[in-house]
Amino acid sequence: MKPSKSLNYPAKRYLKSKDLLAVYKTLRKSFGHQKWWPARTPFEMMVGAILTQNTAWINVEKAIENLRSANALSFAAIRRISERRLAALIRPAGYFNIKANRLKHLAAFLQKEFQGNFKAMFRMNGKKLRERLLQVKGIGPETADSILLYGAKKYFFVIDAYTKRIFTRHRLIRGKHSYDVWQKLFNNALPRKLDLFNDFHAQIVAVGKHFCRSTPQCESCPLKIYL
Ligand code: SF4
Structure with a gap:
């Protein structure tokens, strides 16, 4: 995606709320609400x-x-x-x-x-x-x-391999960082809305599963517009 200007500097490794929300909006439009976690209890x-x-x-x-x-x-x-x-x-x-x-x-x-x-x-x-x-x-x-x-419905954004792959490929986060650093970046940037935390992670899994594989399928991916 086209990152905010401040994100173009390698030394910066923070995420902007507006960038994340733009990604979420695009994914949500493509995949619909994912209704996670798929469990009965x-x-x-x-x-x-x-x-x-x-x-x-x-x-x-x-x-x-x-x-x-x-x-x-x-x-x-x-x-x-x-x-x-x-x-x-x-x-x-x-x-x-x-x-x-x-x-x-x-x-x-x-x-x-x-x-x-x-x-x-x-x-x-x-x-x-x-x-x-x-x-x-x-x-x-x-x-x-x-x-x-x-x-527990608490504000802890889940970071997985897809999250790291997608946001690194889009150069929104640069360099190698620990799990806790990644999580802090998301937790700090996102508005504290439980449904957003919940569904955003699910959307990331969806795009990772269908498009952002080890060989990325960018041509058909909804996030192509941000490359
Ligand atoms: S597959 Fe999609 S998410 Fe992955 S790099 Fe390409 S456009 Fe981005």
Whole structure:
């Protein structure tokens, strides 16, 4: 996209609200509201956040369906089920042994800290909850922020590989930065509207999935006008 003048200087690495909102408006017009997170319960949302690590959502859907069919898509069921059986059910999501272990750790954390009371968990101060989530084995910043944004409905913009790829290709952010720097840039630039935080990330995933792949399909991409 044509960045704001100030963004042309390599030393600057902040985003302008108007640039981001222009991108969002274009994507929203192309893809429509994405209605994320695609989950029926807060726990299902958290399970999805772990299952989607390093895999496409279509594979997560298959794993979620397996869990649902086996009546294993609840906090109580994940606590009860053996790790081996859990791994077999989530096999389509890839890294199934690792992810089964992570789901078990998440469930143990929810039990130990909140006795399975998600409402109490989501009522916690966002920064404190983020710190606690990051201590759970297998939960990194992207997974923690997905849970905070889509589960707890708190203002933590989710940064993923698509976000970095798209905004780097459009030279809106230059150089290599940590996850936290990326998130701060988005959090600072965006108006604090939960639906915007929510849907913008979903739109980025849509454009990343359909157009901004390792070989970009710029010719047919809605963001081509900003190159
Ligand atoms: S595919 Fe091209 S136009 Fe679309 S977001 Fe990626 S770099 Fe931009």
